[in-house]
Amino acid sequence: MTGFAPAILPAAGARFAIPVPVLIIGAGAAGLTAALAARNAGADVLVLERDATPQGSTALSSGFVPAAGTRFQKAKGIADSADSFARDIQAKAKGLAEPALAVALAGGSAAAIEWLADAHAIPFDLIDGFLYPGHSVLRMHGTPRRTGAELMACLTEAATRAGADIATDAHVHALYADGGRIIGVGLDRPDGTVEAIGCEALILACSGFGGNATLVRRHLPEMADALFFGHAGNQGEALAWGAALGAATRDLGAYQGHGSLATPHNILVTWALMMEGGFQVNAAGARFSNEHQGYSEQAVAVLAQPGRVAWNIYDERRHRLGLDFADYRDAMAAGAVVSAPDVAVLAIALGLPAGGLAGSLALTRDLAMGRLSDPFGRDFTRKPPLEAPYYGVKVTGALFHTQGGLLVGGQARVLRADGQAMANLFAAGGAACGVSGPAVWGYLSGNGLLAAIGLGRIAGEEAAAALTRR
Numbered sequence: 001m002t003g004f005a006p007a008i009l010p011a012a013g014a015r016f017a018i019p020v021p022v023l024i025i026g027a028g029a030a031g032l033t034a035a036l037a038a039r040n041a042g043a044d045v046l047v048l049e050r051d052a053t054p055q056g057s058t059a060l061s062s063g064f065v066p067a068a069g070t071r072f073q074k075a076k077g078i079a080d081s082a083d084s085f086a087r088d089i090q091a092k093a094k095g096l097a098e099p100a101l102a103v104a105l106a107g108g109s110a111a112a113i114e115w116l117a118d119a120h121a122i123p124f125d126l127i128d129g130f131l132y133p134g135h136s137v138l139r140m141h142g143t144p145r146r147t148g149a150e151l152m153a154c155l156t157e158a159a160t161r162a163g164a165d166i167a168t169d170a171h172v173h174a175l176y177a178d179g180g181r182i183i184g185v186g187l188d189r190p191d192g193t194v195e196a197i198g199c200e201a202l203i204l205a206c207s208g209f210g211g212n213a214t215l216v217r218r219h220l221p222e223m224a225d226a227l228f229f230g231h232a233g234n235q236g237e238a239l240a241w242g243a244a245l246g247a248a249t250r251d252l253g254a255y256q257g258h259g260s261l262a263t264p265h266n267i268l269v270t271w272a273l274m275m276e277g278g279f280q281v282n283a284a285g286a287r288f289s290n291e292h293q294g295y296s297e298q299a300v301a302v303l304a305q306p307g308r309v310a311w312n313i314y315d316e317r318r319h320r321l322g323l324d325f326a327d328y329r330d331a332m333a334a335g336a337v338v339s340a341p342d343v344a345v346l347a348i349a350l351g352l353p354a355g356g357l358a359g360s361l362a363l364t365r366d367l368a369m370g371r372l373s374d375p376f377g378r379d380f381t382r383k384p385p386l387e388a389p390y391y392g393v394k395v396t397g398a399l400f401h402t403q404g405g406l407l408v409g410g411q412a413r414v415l416r417a418d419g420q421a422m423a424n425l426f427a428a429g430g431a432a433c434g435v436s437g438p439a440v441w442g443y444l445s446g447n448g449l450l451a452a453i454g455l456g457r458i459a460g461e462e463a464a465a466a467l468t469r470r
């Protein structure tokens with residue numbers, strides 16, 4: 001952290017060298033995609049990144065980006081459409097996702113992925129194997145290693161290749177405004193020097209507020225004591241600048257949680273285990289929820305259990321599926337994954353009551369055979385029941401990424417409280433409101449990178465177009 005609080009400074013007295021046409025704050029997926037789009041439109045671009053190496057929450061993520069109607073889906077025989085994707089977004093958000101944004105992001109998702117693949121050599125493919133909660137068809141796209149770190153490396157390389165300048169160790173602490181127009185930014189360097197850079201259009205791609213404990217306590221009180229597993233640089237500066245400029249915000253109570261973080265190792269354990277037949281129990285060995293509602297709201301359900309922990313229970317077949325994921329392999333290497341030849345030995349290894357765990361296992365077998373219906377409403381009949389040998393991982397719930405932010409229209413322009421678009425200010429990714437409704441339960445898997453890449457592309461195109469309209 002630096003000693004500067006986010007501020008809006010007056011134009012009077014500000015001196016800049018030649019203004020940068022499109023200036024972008026933040027080199028995560030949103031900022032780099034915006035840079036690519038602005039470069040494609042012929043604009044000169046400078047991206048300012050506070051860290052020495054661009055990473056952001058994007059590099060910490062699994063890097064899965066949903067898109068509907070791509071050629072990657074078609075090649076694997078998956079029929080999908082923007083309408084169906086928008087319906088899934090709204091179904092998860094109980095109809096409360098910002099409507100124009102949901103339509104714009106779902107509608108532009110296939111073109112965005114294919115553009116990144118074809119024009120910028122990002123090696124996307126469709127991830128098959130299991131369906132994420134809330135998606136009606138397979139539509140997650142990822143790079144070969146299925147990691148956000150690989151996606152970030154590809155985006156950084158592509159932006160550099162496209163001629164975007166990326167200045168690192170550049171922490172923006174202030175915007176200079178002349179009436180409603182942004183004319184530049186103030187930034188500080190790690191050695192304490194301060195610089196000012198002028199701009200013609202500004203894109204806020206500096207993400208959400210998950211790393212700011214005060215804002216988390218204010219807007220997401222149920223997560224106040226939870227681990228934040230995203231990027232510490234997500235300090236909510238876009239919100240502070242927006243508030244000072246009279247910008248509207250939306251859905252500040254929305255966030256992406258996760259109910260499957262191996263503890264105490266702090267390694268993500270893929271939700272594929274749950275979607276394919278695994279289940280979660282608490283310290284009594286008892287199930288406590290419908291795991292198929294979504295991993296986001298499961299963060300709250302797990303944190304409500306004794307000790308704020310739960311155990312993922314699954315078997316050899318699901319374990320093999322997990323091995324496809326880099327973080328699951330990391331969890332294995334860290335000793336977080338426990339296996340046992342039968343339920344009694346598993347209970348001892350996990351420190352759970354044998355009777356409780358055996359009872360839950362027997363119950364899920366009956367549910368899978370259709371002999372009973374689940375009191376929590378999950379359908380177990382589509383997957384085979386678990387078979388010995390069994391596996392277990394102790395997990396906790398965590399905050400991954402905030403989903404509310406500055407209200408933007410379909411053109412990624414920041415809107416004022418009266419609905420008017422600001423002259424030359426755009427927002428994308430975690431800095432903008434997403435499409436996850438007002439609370440944790442509205443997060444459809446992939447909404448984070450959907451808003452980063454989808455809105456980033458729109459923001460870059462629109463910022464470049466705004467230059468020629470002046």
Ligand SMILES: Cc1cc2nc3c(=O)[nH]c(=O)nc-3n(C[C@H](O)[C@H](O)[C@H](O)COP(=O)(O)OP(=O)(O)OC[C@H]3O[C@@H](n4cnc5c(N)ncnc54)[C@H](O)[C@@H]3O)c2cc1C
Pocket residue numbers: 025026027028029030031048049050051054055056057058059060061062063064065066170171172173205206207208229230231233234235237256268400401428429430431445446447448449450452
């Ligand atoms: C563990 C984990 C797994 C996830 N998996 C997925 C997934 O598979 N699919 C999905 O869709 N979403 C996923 N998400 C969410 C996803 O990572 C985010 O929604 C997405 O990365 C946000 O992108 P962004 O560009 O807005 O922010 P970021 O990637 O966080 O980038 C913002 C950048 O701005 C910089 N910055 C901030 N403030 C300033 C400032 N004042 N000056 C200069 N620079 C600044 C930061 O240093 C950072 O580099 C996951 C999140 C986590 C934590």
